Amino acid sequence: MKFRGGYNLRVKGRPSAAVEVLPEPDTLYLPLWSRRFKFAEVCVTEGERVKAGRVLARDPANFNVPLLAPRGGIVRLKAVEKHVVLENVVVAPEEPLSEADRLEHAPDKKVRNGKARHKLLVLGAWQFFSDAHTGALPDPSGQPKAVIVSTLRFEPFLARGDVQIAKRLVNFTRGLEHVQSLLEYQPIYLVLPQVKSDLAERIREAIRGYAWVNVVHVPARYPFDNPALLARHLKLKHDPKEPVWAVNADGVLAADRALTLSRPCTVRLISLGGPAVRGPKHLKTVPGYPLRKILDGRLIDPAVRVLNGGGLTDDPFAQDQLGLGAECAGITVLPELAGREFLGFMRPGADRRSYSACFLSALLPLAPLRIDTAMRGERRACVSCGFCEEVCPAGIMPHLIHKYLYRDGLEEAEAARVGLCIGCGLCSFVCPSKIELRRQMLDAQVKIRELQAEEVHS
Amino acid sequence: MKILLDLFERLHPLVGSGGKLKTLKPLVEATENFFFAPSAVTVDSPHVRDALDLKRFMVLVVVGLAPCLAAAVHFFGLRVLAMILVSYAVGGTIEVLFAMVRKEEINEGFLVTGLIFPLTLPPALPLWVVGVGVAIGVVLGKELFGGTGRNLFNPALVGRCFLAIGYPALMAGSWLAAGEGLTGRLLQYVDASTVNAVSSATPLGAAKHGLYAGVGDLFWGNVSGSAGETSAIAIIAGGILLVVTRVANWRTVAGVLGSFALLNAVLHHAAPQTFAPVGWNLCAGGLLFGALFMATDPVTSPVTNGGKWVYAVIIGVVTLLIRSMTGYVEGVMFAILLGNISAPLADEIVVRLRLRRLAHEG
Numbered sequence: 148m149k150f151r152g153g154y155n156l157r158v159k160g161r162p163s164a165a166v167e168v169l170p171e172p173d174t175l176y177l178p179l180w181s182r183r184f185k186f187a188e189v190c191v192t193e194g195e196r197v198k199a200g201r202v203l204a205r206d207p208a209n210f211n212v213p214l215l216a217p218r219g220g221i222v223r224l225k226a227v228e229k230h231v232v233l234e235n236v237v238v239a240p241e242e243p244l245s246e247a248d249r250l251e252h253a254p255d256k257k258v259r260n261g262k263a264r265h266k267l268l269v270l271g272a273w274q275f276f277s278d279a280h281t282g283a284l285p286d287p288s289g290q291p292k293a294v295i296v297s298t299l300r301f302e303p304f305l306a307r308g309d310v311q312i313a314k315r316l317v318n319f320t321r322g323l324e325h326v327q328s329l330l331e332y333q334p335i336y337l338v339l340p341q342v343k344s345d346l347a348e349r350i351r352e353a354i355r356g357y358a359w360v361n362v363v364h365v366p367a368r369y370p371f372d373n374p375a376l377l378a379r380h381l382k383l384k385h386d387p388k389e390p391v392w393a394v395n396a397d398g399v400l401a402a403d404r405a406l407t408l409s410r411p412c413t414v415r416l417i418s419l420g421g422p423a424v425r426g427p428k429h430l431k432t433v434p435g436y437p438l439r440k441i442l443d444g445r446l447i448d449p450a451v452r453v454l455n456g457g458g459l460t461d462d463p464f465a466q467d468q469l470g471l472g473a474e475c476a477g478i479t480v481l482p483e484l485a486g487r488e489f490l491g492f493m494r495p496g497a498d499r500r501s502y503s504a505c506f507l508s509a510l511l512p513l514a515p516l517r518i519d520t521a522m523r524g525e526r527r528a529c530v531s532c533g534f535c536e537e538v539c540p541a542g543i544m545p546h547l548i549h550k551y552l553y554r555d556g557l558e559e560a561e562a563a564r565v566g567l568c569i570g571c572g573l574c575s576f577v578c579p580s581k582i583e584l585r586r587q588m589l590d591a592q593v594k595i596r597e598l599q600a601e602e603v604h605s
Numbered sequence: 606m607k608i609l610l611d612l613f614e615r616l617h618p619l620v621g622s623g624g625k626l627k628t629l630k631p632l633v634e635a636t637e638n639f640f641f642a643p644s645a646v647t648v649d650s651p652h653v654r655d656a657l658d659l660k661r662f663m664v665l666v667v668v669g670l671a672p673c674l675a676a677a678v679h680f681f682g683l684r685v686l687a688m689i690l691v692s693y694a695v696g697g698t699i700e701v702l703f704a705m706v707r708k709e710e711i712n713e714g715f716l717v718t719g720l721i722f723p724l725t726l727p728p729a730l731p732l733w734v735v736g737v738g739v740a741i742g743v744v745l746g747k748e749l750f751g752g753t754g755r756n757l758f759n760p761a762l763v764g765r766c767f768l769a770i771g772y773p774a775l776m777a778g779s780w781l782a783a784g785e786g787l788t789g790r791l792l793q794y795v796d797a798s799t800v801n802a803v804s805s806a807t808p809l810g811a812a813k814h815g816l817y818a819g820v821g822d823l824f825w826g827n828v829s830g831s832a833g834e835t836s837a838i839a840i841i842a843g844g845i846l847l848v849v850t851r852v853a854n855w856r857t858v859a860g861v862l863g864s865f866a867l868l869n870a871v872l873h874h875a876a877p878q879t880f881a882p883v884g885w886n887l888c889a890g891g892l893l894f895g896a897l898f899m900a901t902d903p904v905t906s907p908v909t910n911g912g913k914w915v916y917a918v919i920i921g922v923v924t925l926l927i928r929s930m931t932g933y934v935e936g937v938m939f940a941i942l943l944g945n946i947s948a949p950l951a952d953e954i955v956v957r958l959r960l961r962r963l964a965h966e967g
Binding site (some may be wrong): 148149156158280300306333341374384385434452454457458459460461462463481483484486487489491492493496499500501502503504506508509518519522523524525526527528529530531532536542543544546547562564566567572573575576577578579580581583585586 | 606610638639640641642644645646647648650651652653654656657658659660661662664665683710712713714720736751752753754755756827850852854877903904906908909958959960963964966967
């Protein structure tokens with residue numbers, strides 16, 4: 148598949164390459180859930196003093212992925228609902244090298260390099276991996292068809308791979324070697340942007356001798372960094388028995404830390420961006436860091452919406468979430484709609500971001516503009532403008548699927564390949580009739596999966 | 606502005622569910638959202654949205670029509686404005702009534718229909734006929750299908766088609782000679798009572814008798830014809846705006862004009878008596894107006910790019926054939942309506958081909 152569609156949303160608030168190390172907190176609030184995981188099995192007791200690297204909880208539904216204590220402290224389980232709270236936080240000491248490291252043999256000998264796989268899992272590096280097609284956590288003892296390593300993140304505003312790798316190129320290449328050690332002959336695809344950049348050049352230089360790395364160049368446009376899309380581009384079909392692993396730069400660095408140093412991977416390099424943030428940049432922090440402390444003094448607007456991830460696909464933090472989640476890759480802060488413009492639709496609109504060329508801003512396509520949470524229009528019937536089809540990177544026709552779903556034509560929607568939708572959100576973004584295309588298509592995917600599951604049962 | 610906004614705030618409880626004036630909700634809502642940008646915020650991701658909405662989309666068409674409107678007033682007088690007023694008043698009322706009965710929002714599509722319709726009419730047409738035409742166009746052409754976005758035919762053309770078939774004598778008798786000189790008819794109000802000005806043959810009508818108006822006149826617009834269609838330069842100026850802002854799809858415009866010109870060139874070579882020269886034919890009649898402002902209506906044209914080409918070629922070819930080979934003087938209206946009706950079929954074919962290719966993806 149060739150890359151098609153896509154759109155780079157130029158919005159104010161892109162995080163700079165600067166990395167700020169957040170001050171050590173007194174208390175950590177570790178949420179017992181994240182995007183993919185539910186850490187249902189708590190492994191510590193109330194009042195227990197734990198060291199950094201200790202397993203606080205596990206997700207039994209996801210191969211026992213652990214929630215690690217990023218720092219030492221005293222455990223409070225009941226202080227805040229659905230959180231493990233660590234009080235009196237101290238940096239040292241760390242847990243002695245984990246049990247995994249002392250294992251002479253792998254738990255399962257049939258698996259290639261089982262010891263390393265086990266270490267990745269218990270030291271918190273495995274959770275950076277995903278199944279390229281479904282996004283789920285792959286089986287750590289499974290054998291993939293291929294591995295896609297992406298250095299890109301185009302969604303505004305997630306932590307950029309280039310910032311994460313910049314100072315750790317050696318660790319990155321060593322991490323690649325570790326990932327390769329898990330494989331038999333399967334290829335690793337390293338995804339680099341199709342633009343000239345210093346870092347990409349350095350990466351190419353560093354992996355020159357690595358015959359097992361296939362470099363893939365993609366146009367620097369959202370959402371061509373999406374693993375499902377990359378897998379389709381590389382003609383890797385979905386096969387539950389032989390999944391395609393996808394991992395980002397931070398995951399490779401985590402793998403390196405787990406397998407070279409045998410240390411738990413609890414530090415995160417996340418982004419803090421968006422039009423409502425003063426001095427958007429990257430932050431070095433740990434899961435559980437109080438959200439309030441991250442945002443304090445950094446907001447420009449009085450009323451904001453804080454998103455747990457990027458501006459196009461992710462949702463706001465849950466009301467009751469106090470600390471940074473285990474899987475957070477960035478925080479995007481949007482100003483809430485402040486006031487209602489008088490005769491807004493007649494203004495020239497030099498300050499408006501639009502995919503169409505209907506505003507004066509079309510003459511300055513590269514200027515980053517301020518954008519807020521306004522719907523910017525009323526809900527209308529589809530006028531068949533075709534913008535959604537134009538931007539769709541998956542090559543499907545959102546307007547057509549919308550019309551099928553409007554008349555409950557789930558089977559027709561399936562035949563129109565609603566299943567290929569990657570949920571990038573561009574169709575909903577560009578729609579002048581303000582139709583929730585992304586939501587409708589993702590809901591249809593869930594319904595179709597449910598019906599298929601029912602069929603298998605009956 | 607604050608006072609106006611406060612007024613609307615105070616109206617909210619009255620038109621809300623259970624309020625005394627709840628039947629007026631669509632009207633109040635539309636007026637409020639006309640003056641002030643909607644207060645709705647995103648609930649689902651993506652949490653940011655494109656600034657384009659249908660209001661802007663439709664207003665750009667109105668802006669694109671402005672040069673045509675100016676030319677119409679210049680060449681045919683102030684009466685054009687009265688026709689537009691009637692069209693907006695009658696059509697707007699119907700739109701509001703339908704919205705109130707359906708309990709739906711009032712749609713912006715009428716901003717365009719209400720202006721485009723009178724511009725397609727003979728400039729001396731009695732005002733009551735304008736009202737009848739727009740009423741038929743809006744009711745039969747749009748509301749019966751469910752409103753803007755669901756209509757099969759261009760509502761303005763449905764209205765005009767009704768008038769052309771229902772009142773042929775009135776339509777044929779309402780042509781007006783264009784105003785001469787610097788001011789044209791800028792300060793005149795000419796209607797059917799001004800007998801000597803009326804019933805001037807249109808260039809296409811005269812061409813049937815072998816009299817060809819000068820291409821320069823056609824280009825500039827000081828010829829007889831429908832109010833907004835005579836000035837090629839004004840239409841092109843507005844059309845360029847629509848194509849550049851991508852409100853009008855370039856494929857449709859290029860397809861209509863390209864197929865028309867190509868076929869015309871070939872046929873003119875073969876039968877110069879029947880087919881006028883390409884340049885003349887392009888500027889004459891409603892072709893440019895139809896290609897730029899009516900065929901490009903996204904709702905009634907195919908949504909797929911492949912379908913658009915098919916649709917555009919149908920319009921271009923049929924226009925030429927009707928214009929030159931039948932008893933009708935102009936064929937754009939019928940050609941676009943024919944294009945409208947073949948649009949779903951063209952889409953269906955393209956969609957099936959696309960889906961066949963997609964079937965084995967991923």
